[in-house]
Amino acid sequence: MSSNSAHYVAPIKADVVVDAVRLGEKPSNLWLDAWRDLRVRPLFWISVALVLLVSVAALFPSLFTSFPPSGQGAADLAKSNAGPEPGHPLGFSFQGYDVWSRLVHGAGISLTVGLLATIIGTVIGVVMGALAAFYGGFLDSLLSRVGDIFFTIPYIVAAIVVMTVVPREFRSVLVLAFAIGGFSWASTARIVRAEVLRVKQSDFVMASIALGLSRFKTMVVHVLPNAMAPVIVVATIGLGQAIVAEATLSFLGVGLPNVVSWGADISQAQASIRTAPMALFWPSLALTLTVLAFVTLGELVRDAVDPKSRAQR
Amino acid sequence: MLAYILRRIVQVIPVFIGATLLIYFMVFGMPGDPIAALFGDKQPSPQLLEQLRERYLLDQPFIVQYLNYLGGILRFDFGTTFSGQSVGEVLARTFPVTLRLAVMAIIISFVLSIVIGGASALLKGTVFDHAMLVIALIFIAVPIFVLAFLAQYFLGVQLQWFKPTVGANNDWGDLWLPAIVLGFSIYAASMRLTRSSMIETLGQDWVRTAYSKGLSRGRVIPVHVLRNSLIPMVTDIATNFGILMVGATVTEGIFNVPGVGNTLFQAIIRHETPTVVSFVTVFVIVYVLVNLLVDLLYGLLDPRIRYVK
Numbered sequence: 001m002s003s004n005s006a007h008y009v010a011p012i013k014a015d016v017v018v019d020a021v022r023l024g025e026k027p028s029n030l031w032l033d034a035w036r037d038l039r040v041r042p043l044f045w046i047s048v049a050l051v052l053l054v055s056v057a058a059l060f061p062s063l064f065t066s067f068p069p070s071g072q073g074a075a076d077l078a079k080s081n082a083g084p085e086p087g088h089p090l091g092f093s094f095q096g097y098d099v100w101s102r103l104v105h106g107a108g109i110s111l112t113v114g115l116l117a118t119i120i121g122t123v124i125g126v127v128m129g130a131l132a133a134f135y136g137g138f139l140d141s142l143l144s145r146v147g148d149i150f151f152t153i154p155y156i157v158a159a160i161v162v163m164t165v166v167p168r169e170f171r172s173v174l175v176l177a178f179a180i181g182g183f184s185w186a187s188t189a190r191i192v193r194a195e196v197l198r199v200k201q202s203d204f205v206m207a208s209i210a211l212g213l214s215r216f217k218t219m220v221v222h223v224l225p226n227a228m229a230p231v232i233v234v235a236t237i238g239l240g241q242a243i244v245a246e247a248t249l250s251f252l253g254v255g256l257p258n259v260v261s262w263g264a265d266i267s268q269a270q271a272s273i274r275t276a277p278m279a280l281f282w283p284s285l286a287l288t289l290t291v292l293a294f295v296t297l298g299e300l301v302r303d304a305v306d307p308k309s310r311a312q313r
Numbered sequence: 314m315l316a317y318i319l320r321r322i323v324q325v326i327p328v329f330i331g332a333t334l335l336i337y338f339m340v341f342g343m344p345g346d347p348i349a350a351l352f353g354d355k356q357p358s359p360q361l362l363e364q365l366r367e368r369y370l371l372d373q374p375f376i377v378q379y380l381n382y383l384g385g386i387l388r389f390d391f392g393t394t395f396s397g398q399s400v401g402e403v404l405a406r407t408f409p410v411t412l413r414l415a416v417m418a419i420i421i422s423f424v425l426s427i428v429i430g431g432a433s434a435l436l437k438g439t440v441f442d443h444a445m446l447v448i449a450l451i452f453i454a455v456p457i458f459v460l461a462f463l464a465q466y467f468l469g470v471q472l473q474w475f476k477p478t479v480g481a482n483n484d485w486g487d488l489w490l491p492a493i494v495l496g497f498s499i500y501a502a503s504m505r506l507t508r509s510s511m512i513e514t515l516g517q518d519w520v521r522t523a524y525s526k527g528l529s530r531g532r533v534i535p536v537h538v539l540r541n542s543l544i545p546m547v548t549d550i551a552t553n554f555g556i557l558m559v560g561a562t563v564t565e566g567i568f569n570v571p572g573v574g575n576t577l578f579q580a581i582i583r584h585e586t587p588t589v590v591s592f593v594t595v596f597v598i599v600y601v602l603v604n605l606l607v608d609l610l611y612g613l614l615d616p617r618i619r620y621v622k
Contacts, residue, residue, distance in 0.1 A: 149331035152601055154555035157593055158339070160581055164589050165340050244456045248563065251458050252581050270462060270567070277466050284459040292454035299450065 030229060034304035044300050050293035058107040067098040069105035069260045083278075093265065093279050094272055103286050105260040110290060113176050113256075114243040120181030121242075122235045125188025126224070132189070133196035134219045144193070147186045155183035156245050163254035171256055180245045188234055195227035202226070229305040236298030240291040247287050262287040317612050325605050332597050333386065337379050340590050386598070392591045394580070400591045403576055411561055411572035414488050414495060418557065419550065421496030422503050426546075430507025431539065437512060445504070452501035457560045461494045461567045468493075478569040491568040498560045499553040506549050510542040517541075544615055551607035558596050 038044045057064055067088075084091045090099035132143040162179040163171065199205065200223060208218045249255040250263030262283040269280035373381075385392065391400035433442045452460075468490060469477030475490040514520065515538055523533045564570070566578030573592065580588040 145327055145331070148328045149335060152328055152332045152604075153335065153593075153597055154559055154600070156559045157555075157596060158336075161336060161339055161589060161593055164581060164584055164586050240454060247456055248458065248559075251563075252578070254581060254584075266458065266462070273462065273466055274470055280462055280466070284462065288451075288455045288459055291456070292451060295454045296450055 030305055034301065037304040038300060041300060043296060047293045047297040047300070050289060051297065054107050054290050054293070055111060057104050058111040061101075061104045061108065064104045065098070065101040067101040069097060069101045070258075090282050091278060094268060094276070099279060099282055102260055102265055103262075103282055106262045106265065106283065106286065107290070109173070109256065109259050109261045110243045110246060110287070112173055113180070113246040114239050114294075116173065116177035117180035117184070117242040117245070118235050118239045120177055121185040121238060122181075122188055122231065124182070125185035126192050126231060128185065129189035129192025130196050130219060130224060130227075133193040133200065134215070134223065140193075143189070147189045150183055151186040151190075153183060155180060156248055158183035159245060159249060160252065160254060163249055168257050173256065176246065176249070176256055179249075180242050184238065184242070184245075188231060188238070191230050191234055192227060195230055196223055199223050199226045230302075233298050233302040233305065236301060237295050238298075240294035240298070243287070243291050243294070314612065318609055321605060321608050321612075325601055329598070329601050330383070332601070333383060333594060334379060336590060336593055336597065337382055338375075340586060341375065341378055386594065391595060392587060394576075394585070394588045394591070400588075400595070404573065404595065407571060407573045407576055410488075410570060411565070411574055413485060414492055414561065414565070414570060414572060415557055417485070417488055417492035418495035418499065418560075419553075421492060422500040422553075423546075425496070425500055426503035426507045427539070427543075430504040431511055431534075431542075433504070433508045434511030434515065435534070446508075449501040449504050452497055457494065457498045458563045458567060460497060461491075461564050464490055464494050465567065479571075480569055488570065491564045491570055494568075495557065495560050495564050498564075499556055502553065502556075503546065503549055506545060507542065510545045511538060514538045514542045544611070547607055547611055547614060551604045554600055554603050558600065 061069075088098050088100065090103070093099055093102060128143050128147060132140040132147075159176075159179040162182075163176065166175055166179075196219075205218060205222055208222050209215060213221070246255060247261070247263030247266070250261040251267045253264075253267065255261055255263060265283040266280060266287070269276070269283070273280055382392075389401060391404070393399050394403055429445055433445045436442050465477050468474050476487060477490070479487050479491065520533060520538060523537050524530075528537075558574070561572065561574035562577050562581075563574075565572045565574035566582075569575070573595070577589065577592040577596075580592065
């Protein structure tokens with residue numbers, strides 16, 4: 001032993017130090033907290049179950065029904081607007097198609113268009129908002145004004161114009177999704193811009209740039225992931241709204257031709273509202289419940305990730 | 314205040330030009346022939362095609378077409394409908410009906426949101442509050458045409474409280490059913506905004522001060538809290554206006570109200586592209602103007618807004 005070790009060193013009480021940082025507790029982060037908050041709420045599980053059910057129906061319609069929803073031989077005109085009978089729980093439509101089968105097969109187009117439109121709108125919104133906020137200056141002014149222009153035209157109205165112009169033979173799922181998503185990104189862009197401006201002030205962003213990471217990489221790796229919470233909320237609610245937009249366009253006759261769609265079925269059933277209201281009721285119910293599930297999910301996630309709205313409860 | 318008004322007006326101009334350019338580009342600037350698309354499967358005569366091309370200046374470069382169209386808008390010439398009437402005349406006939414409908418809808422939604430949103434805020438966390446929030450969520454989710462059909466079937470056909478369709482004669486009284494449907498399409502968002510705005514105001518220090526001065530609840534809530542909670546509702550009217558226009562198109566179509574929305578509805582169903590463009594342009598102009606007005610009103614109500622930036 002050297003003479004240095006003769007100095008007095010206070011004994012470390014290991015248990016006290018460990019206790020001070022509470023290693024025993026699970027690490028706390030935004031999404032983990034949100035999950036703890038969500039998993040005890042019955043409405044969350046009801047919405048998740050509904051979304052799963054509609055998704056399974058969209059992917060594997062044959063699991064739920066063995067009758068074709070359209071095409072040659074599927075319709076029995078003798079049963080036009082007939083009531084339920086064994087094997088056909090919801091009766092028949094005006095053209096004699098099985099209503100339950102039309103419901104199940106209609107889920108596909110609603111979800112596909114809704115999902116694609118939301119992805120398109122969200123990607124455009126995130127890119128525009130993030131670029132505007134991160135680079136600022138002239139680019140910010142330019143992109144924000146472009147956003148204002150798109151914000152001025154209600155996206156359903158814009159989608160109506162696009163779909164009226166596109167000839168029937170060119171109308172596809174992708175065109176429809178672009179018509180909806182291409183005009184609904186402005187609100188996402190505004191939110192992303194505000195979030196990125198907020199996160200940009202954080203010390204860890206300055207640390208990342210000081211440590212030599214390029215500005216672009218800092219934005220992608222550190223800023224954007226921390227600005228995503230409100231985007232996910234808006235996208236979930238937006239998915240519901242995109243489904244409404246698809247149904248509205250189909251209802252107006254400017255949706256996709258020759259597909260089974262809840263909106264088109266509602267439009268067709270309106271003629272016989274007095275004699276066969278149920279043919280109108282079922283697709284309306286399916287549409288509303290699906291949209292409600294997405295909107296509720298979005299609202300619950302918003303509550304769970306936003307401390308401000310949590311305080312208002 | 315004058316500087317604020319001027320700044321807002323100057324800001325509106327590029328947005329207006331951009332929005333009309335965008336609409337015009339979507340229809341006439343895209344590859345493909347909008348005139349041929351008008352006829353669908355039918356073959357029009359070459360003379361008719363030529364005539365229509367000339368009418369819409371399709372032989373000119375795109376920017377010339379657009380400037381001509383913009384010039385028309387500035388001279389309040391919105392073009393002619395497919396059946397040959399001038400859009401201006403059609404607007405003069407249909408706009409008062411739509412305005413009446415919109416005013417009724419806004420009043421219905423406004424009154425309901427203040428009563429129910431206010432009660433929800435005061436009863437925060439109770440069964441009433443939760444039930445009202447769930448109902449609001451349902452109204453957010455249900456598409457307007459579903460709401461319209463439900464109302465038409467239950468209130469019009471089954472209970473016969475209202476006429477199921479409106480038709481040519483349309484006094485204030487005849488418009489109740491479409492106005493209720495349209496009102497409920499914007500009610501949910503307003504009600505939730507009133508609620509959260511009230512809750513925020515209720516937590517302010519000056520509300521506590523008012524109570525500690527000895528003022529009664531009956532005076533603090535309506536005079537101090539409600540009045541201050543109403544300021545965000547003003548912007549809400551502008552935001553809702555977009556929903557209201559789409560809603561008016563669908564509702565007027567379903568209830569056969571002879572308004573602007575119904576004209577657009579019929580044009581969409583019949584694929585009359587130029588008419589659709591004319592009316593969408595009118596919608597965008599109205600939307601921009603309403604937003605401008607609301608911004609100015611907001612600046613008047615809340616002095617803090619005027620001095621930002």
